[in-house]
Amino acid sequence: MRSSEGISGWSDIGGRRFAVTRQVLESDAARCITGASVWDAEPLWEKLHAASRDAGLNGLAALSAVDIALWDLRGKIAGLPVHKLLGGPARQRMAACATLACDGSHVEQAAKRASQMAAAGYRWLRLAVTARDLPLNTSADPAIRIAAAVRAAAGAGMQLIVNLGGAYLPTRAVEVGRRLHGEFGVRYIEDPVSLDHLRELAQVSEGIDALVCAGGAGCTRWAARDLIEHGKVDVIASAIALAGGITEANKIAALAQSLSKPLMPRAPHGPLAAAAALHVAASVLTAGPAVDWPAAALGGVYSGVPEMQDGFVRVSQAPGLGVTVNLDRLGKESGA
Amino acid sequence: MTASNGVTGWGECDADNPPLMAAFVEHSLKKHILGEDPWDSARLWDAMFFGNHDHGPGGALANSIAGVDIALWDLKGKLLGVPAFQLLGGRFRDRIRAYGSFGVGFGKKVTVEQAAEQARRFVRQGFTAVKLRMQIRENRQNPDPDPTFAYAAAVRSAIGPKIDFFIDANNGYSAGRGIEVVRRLKEEFDIVLIEEPVSDQTHQETAEVIRAVDTPVIAGEKEYTRWQQRELITLGNPDYLNPDTIKAGGLTEMKRIAAIADAFGKPIICHNTRPTLGTAAALHFIASIPNCGPMMEYIDLENFPELRRLMKPPLRFEGGFLCVPEGPGLGVEVDEDAIRKAAKA
Ligand SMILES: [Mg+2]
Secondary structure, three states: EEEEOOOOOOOOOOOOHHHHHHHHHHHHHHHHOOOOOOHHHHHHHHHHHHHHHHHHHHHHHHHHHHHHHHHHHHHHHHOOOOHOOOOOOOOOEEEEEEEEEOOHHHHHHHHHHHHHHHHOOOEEEEEEEOOOOOOOOOOOOOOHHHHHHHHHHHHOOOOOEEEEEOOOOHHHHHHHHHHHHHHHOOOEEEEOOOOOHHHHHHHHHHOHHHEEEEEEOOOOOOHHHHHOOOOOEEEEEEEEOOHHHHHHHHHHHHHHOOOOOOOEEOOOOHHHHHHHHHHHHHHOOOOOOEEEOOOOOOOOOOEOOOOOOOOOEEEEOEEEEEEEEOHHHHHHHHHH | OOOOOOOOOOOOOOOOOHHHHHHHHHHHHHHHHHOOOOHHHHHHHHHHHHHOHOOOOOOHHHHHHHHHHHHHHHHHHHHOEEHHHHHOOOOOOOOEEEEEEEOOOHHOOOOOHHHHHHHHHHHHOOOOEEEEEEEOOOOHHOOOOHHHHHHHHHHHHHHHHEEEEEOOOOEEEEHHHHHHHHHHHHHHHOOOEEOOOOOOOOHHHHHHHHHOOOOOEEEEEOOHHHHHHHHHHHHHHHOOEEEEEEOOOHHHHHHHHHHHHHOOOOEEEOOOOOHHHHHHHHHHHHHHHEEEOEEEEEOOOHHHHHOOOOOOOOOEEEOOEOOOOOOOOOOOOEHHHHHEEEHHO
């Protein structure tokens, strides 16, 4: 995104159906944003949200990217890091969370990677069990097997979040969730049942001791309200690049705090999104416990990505997001 | 509030008890602010609030933080050379319809004839909506006889049928009686809203009234934090919320309240009873929120000539609308000498 003065703002793009997201960016976003004031964060958000609702989550991904890029741009214009524009730091650093996905077919490899992540200094690990299948509650359920291997490999000091990818019916999710918590010390169970199954989510949340978290697959303030009120989640996840960007994460944080729920900023969509999540994590009092942090920035394309130290990442003090995209390297790295 | 480079920001605390506000600022808040970065306004809000939480979060603490917080936003805007509404998230609108608001002290301070005259004056000044504050309050609950009807009749006949008219019961009824009164006020005087018909301490009663009457209910002027507002929303379910910028923790907290209200589908009609910095701050807030209601509260300028001289340029009120100031920060300059003189007088 470029301002009339030639200053540019950047974002990664979340979601998976990039063709749809791209279409929203090139049509709706271009129409809403061209010539607008860079300071109109909320009016542009509402306008683009209304224009792109029929594109669902992929429209929201486009909106999120626009919002994040605008915050980067505003920070650069003001000469301030984004978290200062958001009201300043409640904390300077947050625990970094590594991500590991496994469907049960290569458990040894997953275990090996978990031990590498522990050795690299990560103290939080999000284990995504990608076993979703039809019918639900697949009989060859790999979650326990994977968690056992990962816990053994990562050691007792690793804090575990298990994302179940919405793969269960509630009774079984309670059974699996209790075992994950009781036998392997899993602190958070994320997305145990399908995203929009609020009644079932409440059943799981009330049935297990681990904290139940949802929202990371994409939710606005209205969905977040229902996840809390009806889904009875303990923690609201907000994927910055999939839930309306920094502007919406801030609103979800206020709502969640008024209902005593922490905000888990999520950003598994690249270093710019992760930097945006870290600025939110820094400025929101109730953010935590950890923020997704990419194991390694794409070599040379991005610079200024904060490095993890002792399991933590420190928020950038540079203007905007603090992460620079090296345009001359971009073509080479992507092979274009 | 003066930054190390000499740029100043101004705020306004709740107006009801200036010495109390001054004492809170001096003894409880100042130590959290001095030497800090104005861009850390949310962090400083938390420091002021949680650092003094034992005073009771929902009263004078939030009212006094409001003034400090507004000053921080004025300062931030002036440091960057941009209007506060830009830093608050941008501009949805550059003006807002204002309603003329006046109180009669349960009929003890203002006569029926004076009330009618006041209402006529609002119409002459360009207001297209008028609110009559009955100021009954809980300690005179369900008055009998009830002066409300005589005042409502006088005001409605003074303003004619085309001006929007509504009544603030100031918490004066139980739910059962409130329902009866609201229905009659709607039928006889065509009120467009009813404000705080029942106690703000029992949100279930607010919900009871709302379920029973067709007239939209507005409440929320005494809920000063995001938690109190959320409680009001989830238990009382009013149609509109009316937090006040100089009471409810300032612009930082008002923006949070607006986000929560929006998530629950509640528009905001700002409470606002002074024509000074608080109104300017409210206008920046209103400019920046998606869920703004159809109007905001304002008062009879002729009743406050001395207060209007404290700020330059004066706020623009045109054709029944208040205009959002355009300059850096709150967009107004404060005349410090005039304030000192007014304070001594
Ligand atoms: Mg009132």
